[in-house]
Amino acid sequence: MPGRSGGPAGRGVGDQYARAVTPEQLQDVVRTAVAAVVERGELPVDVPAEVVVERPKNPEHGDYATNVALRLAKPAGRPPREVAELLAAQLRAHAGIDRVDVAGPGFLNITLAQGALGLIAVNAVTDGPAYGRTDALAGQKLNLEFVSANPTGPVHIGGTRWAAVGDALGRLLEASGASVTREYYFNDAGAQIDRFARSLQAAAKGDPVPEDGYAGTYINDIAAQVLAAQPGLLERDDEEQERVFRTRGVELMWNEIRSSLAEFGVVFDVYFSERTLHESGALEKAIARLREEGHVYESDGAVWLRTTDFGDDKDRVLVKSDGEVTYFAADCAYYLDKRERGFDKVVIMLGADHTGYVGRYKALVAAMGHDPDTHLEILIGQLVNLVRNGEPVRMSKRAGTVVNLVDLVEAIGADAARYALARASIDQQIDLDLDLWSRKSNDNPVFYVQYAHARISSVLRNAADLGLGLGEAADVDTALLGHERESDLLRAIGEFPRVLTAAAELRAPHRVARYLEELAGTYHRFYDSCRVLPRGDEEATPLTTARLWLCAATATVLRNGLDVLGVHAPERM
Known part of the structure; x- marks a missing residue:
């Protein structure tokens, strides 16, 4: 593909070209062009606060397009x-823009100067780990609650999905400038804890599982641990036994939950105990607040x-x-506690079986005198089915055939699971096909993305063995990156900040994964078409250096994107 006009414009990262190399920067250029035309009196309008700049589907239509006209x-x-x-004439005067075409009813198709795109x-x-981060959500203080599995069993596959998605969402929100506190609500009070304690007690005695109790190997293991710590426990009265099994059993189960999540790469900022709401007077405080707002009444002896x-x-x-809360x-009480801790918005991630929870939670927020649309966000996620050898993997928590977080990691690995x-x-x-996600082949999406990073790492190692490096940023001639595949890769890299921002705003970490797969494919096509390193007795050229920069940039984005998902970027595979 012939190169664009412009010569070695890439020299000097701080030059005028740097103002138009990403969609976000080009938005400012377009808006400035509108302002200039308005200021001259040629366009009697208000300058828009924002303009839309997008990549056209057809690369022949330029690098970017805008509908501002x-x-x-x-x-x-x-x-x-x-x-x-009018706007095209103004934009053509910008040093970082090579061509502006008016298309269709009034679209502006913009082609950047060669050096500007290469930058x-x-x-x-040069931005490294900071590349892609923005301040789009700066000033927002969010409490993000996810997983919050009851301490009556290991984190099952549904909770594992929330662990992966919730942690990725927290990373995304922070990458877009928000202040995020990850919180786990520990349900260590209530009837399910009583059933758990009775189940442990029955297992310790060798009795059948109580009605509505919990079964499984983990129950037997925890019961055995409690007995090992207190050998004479079964000689005490039933009430004392149940109390010990409740206290010690919940503690052991909770330790296992935290440990398995940490090994999965998910650590919370706050682990909040439901029991503290009962012990601190927070429940009475919340009910008093609701009563003050005029929304509490008594009927049939209940509040x-x-x-x-x-x-x-x-x-x-x-x-x-009967007086039970x-x-x-x-x-x-928990919602009020979060708001009083200074959070602008409470974000809660729940499974599909909690859909009916949304309406009542919005109502309680409104009853507190707050705006549910402003101060509350509930995300509902659908179920996960596991498949192996074409057959569904069955699971039942009460029957003791749970497929949990640890099982999934053992089957396909933490990176693939996340x-x-x-x-x-x-x-x-x-x-989720366990056979597919455990394969070391390109039909496994995570392997495909990680392999792209490992491939680039190998190229950079081989370059170092030849005595070749990136050198100084000011010396790289980005105008040499004129091949069609190079331009495709540069445009894809330039989209990364916008991908992260959109994924954060839409609460959609999956957009990052799909982008990374597209980027990996774009890199492989570039590598297959554009030789990076010299062969035999060939001498390295400025194009060699420019392509090494392009490889390193792709690796940076792959690392940063995988990091948002909590997945490693290996240098060797």
């Missing part, structure tokens, strides 16, 4: 193409919250007629 035509009272021609590689390498005033399908009980009352679970939209049910 179409948006301004009506308020200006001018034909769109006439507005487009994407230089910027990615109710009038959630139907806020769209719920029925009112909810806060305190039962409900789980919903704890939810009210990538597979984060790769699909949360509103999509996953059929």
Whole structure:
């Protein structure tokens, strides 16, 4: 492919070309062009706060396109193409832009100067781990709660999906400038804990599993650990036995949950105990707050919250007629506690079996006098089905045939598990093929992406063996990167910051995974078409250096993207 016009414009990273190398920077250039035309009196409109700049589907239409002329035509009272021609003339004067074409009803197709596009590689390498990070969500203080599995068994496959997606989302939000606190709500109070304790007690005695109790190897293991720590426990009365099994059993189960999550790469900033709500007076405080707001009433000896005033399908009980507080009352207290800790928004990730929870939670937020649309966000995720040898892997927590986090990691590895679970939209049910995700082949998406990084690492090692390095950024001639495959790769790298921002705003980590797969494919096509290192007695040229920068830039983006997903970027495979 012939090179573009412009010569060695890439020299000097700080030069004028650096102002137009990414979509975000080009948005500012386009907006400045609009402002200049408006200031001259040629366009009677208000300068838009934002403009849209996108990559065209057809690369023959340039590097980027904008519809700003179409948006301004009506308020200006001018034909769109006439507005487009005014803006095109202004944009053509920018040193980083090679060509601007007016297309269709008034689209502007922009082709960057060769050196300007090449500077994407230089910027990615010099920014390193910071490349892709933005301040799009700066100022937002978010509490992100996910997993929150009851301490009555290991983290099952559904909770494992939330561990992978939730941690990736936290990383994404932080990469876009938000302040994020990851929180695990530890349900260590209530009827399920009583059933858990009785199940442990039965296992220790060799008795059948109690009705509605828990079964499985893990129950026997924990019961044995409790007995080992307190050998004479079964000689005490039943009430004392159950108390010890409850206290010690929950502690052991909780340690196992935290340990398995940490080995999966998921560590929370806050582990919040439900029991503390009961012990600290937080429940009474929340009910008093709701009463002050005028939404609490008493009926049939129970205390109710009038959630139907806020769209719920029925009112909810806060305190039962026997004086026992409900789980919903704890939810009210927990939400209030989070808001009083200074969080602007409470984000909660739940499984599909909690869909009915959304309406009542929004109602409790409104009853507190807050705006559910501003201060609350509930994400609902669909189920995960495991498949092996074409057959579904069955699981039942109560029957003791749980497929849990540890099982999945043992089957396919932590990297593959995290990538597979984060790769699909949360509103999509996953059929996770254990055979596919354990393969070391390119049909395994995580292997495909990781292999691209390892391949680049090998190229850079081989270059070092030949005495070749990147050198100084100011010396690389980015204008030499004129091959079609090089341009494709540069544009893909330039999209990374926008991919991260969109994924964060849409709560969609899967967009990062899909982008990385596209980037890996784009790199492989580049590598197959463009020789990077000299062969035999050939001498290295400035093009060699420019292509090494392009390789290093791709590796930077692959590393940064995989890091957002909590997946390693290996240098050898």
